[in-house]
Amino acid sequence: MKKFFVVNSWGKGESPIQFASVPKQQKADISAFKKAKKKKKNIKDSSTASGQIFPRPPLAPPPSPPPITESPALKQSKSILRGRVTKPNKKSKPAKESPNKIKMPTPKPTQSSSFEAKLKENLMGGRFRFINEQLYTMSSKSANKLFREDKSAFEAxxxxxxxxxxxxxMNPLNKIIKFIKKLPKDSVVGDFGCGEGKLGQSVPNKVFSIDLVACRKDIIASDMANTPLDNECLNVAVYCLSLMGTNLNDYLLEANRCLKMGGILLAAEIESRFDDVRQFIKSLENCGFSLIKKDASVKLFLFFQFKKVRNVGKEAKLTPFSLKPCVYRKR
Structure with a gap:
């Protein structure tokens, strides 16, 4: 045991203090630890001197926090705290156009083009009125000859x-179409003076479309006074704005021939064409028809519904009658 001498500040002189000696095994452990530490230091110094660096293994990145979503109410409250309130923009912003896109100017109608369009419309209207007046003041034979010699007249x-x-x-044909749709689907219809054949394309019934000129394959080109239809083959005969010409008796006697007994004749005309409606009804009674209904509920037009009550025959001696021409206002 070693002895150490310390100064005793509490009294005079020196008093020896004895410390316990370190055991041999503990000394060996301390010496081994110092040697290992010195060896590790020498290795680190030598690796640094030779330029070799032993990197530490990478550490795993810390997990990223979940994104914080702000509700619209929270955003608005933050805007209020900052001293401003922004109103939601309901209007969608237009898409940005590419700067390289070439914008084509929109052509504006010039004065000359509008004048040409108006002139063309006036010419077309003038020709329509001219043909219309001719059809009202000539027989069906003459009208047939007119369209045969001038094929563009029908289109005009x-x-x-x-x-x-x-x-x-309104278009009076629409009222007739509505009536026919209520009839049995096996009812056969004859459309006399069909024009472009709209009736035949609008109902499920079998329709014989007849006019002076056939603009489609399903239209029969024929004089309405003498059609190729068989006797008593129709349930309904239609005259929609087609009682034109000076020989209306011939049209109605042809309808009497083609209609079955009890068949229906539907007629629609402009009201201003009638001087005396009673005389018109009397003329149809002479052709074998009886009035069922007269309809004046639609402004500008008169609608008639007749029923075939007897066969008259094409050779019947009847007083000729016609309606007033429909005069359109000239421009």
Missing amino acids: YHEGYRHQVQKWP
């Missing part, structure tokens, strides 16, 4: 007719 007439229909409160 119906082009003007389409423009005229747009000015009316």
Whole structure:
């Protein structure tokens, strides 16, 4: 045991203090630890001197926190705290156009083009009125000859007719179509003066479409006074704005021939064409028909529904009658 001498500040002189000696095994452990530490230091110094660096294994990145989503109410409250309130923009922003895209200017109608269109419309309307007046003041034979000699006249007439229909409160053909749709589907219809054949394309019934000129394959080109239809083959005969000409008796006697007994004749005409409606009804009674209904509920037009009550025959001696021409306003 070793002895150490310390100064005793509490009294005079020195008093020896004895410390316990370290055991040999503990000394060996301390010496081994110092040697290992020195060896590790020498290895680190030598690796640094030779330029070799032993990197530490990479540490795993810390997990990223979940994204924080702010509700619209929270965003608005933050805006209020910052001193401003932004209103939601309901209007969608237009898509940005590419700067390389070439914008084509929209052509504006020039004064000359509008004048040409108006002139063309006036010419078309003038030709329609001219043909229309001829059809009212000539027989069906003469009208047939007119369209055979001038094939463009039929197209010009119906082009003007389409423009005229747009000015009316309604198309009277639509009322007739509605009536026929209520009939049994096996009812056979004859459309006399069908024009472009709209009736045949609008109902499920079998329809014989007849006019002076056939603009489609399903239309029969024929004089309405002498058609190729068989006797008593129709349940319904239609005359929608087609009682034109000076020989209306011939049209109605042809309808009497083609209609079955008890068959229906439907007629629609402009009201201004009638001087005396009672005289018109009397003329149809002479052709073998009896009035069922007269309808004046639609402004500008009169609708008639007749029933065939007897066979008259094509050779019947009847007083000729006609309706007033429909005069359109000149521009």
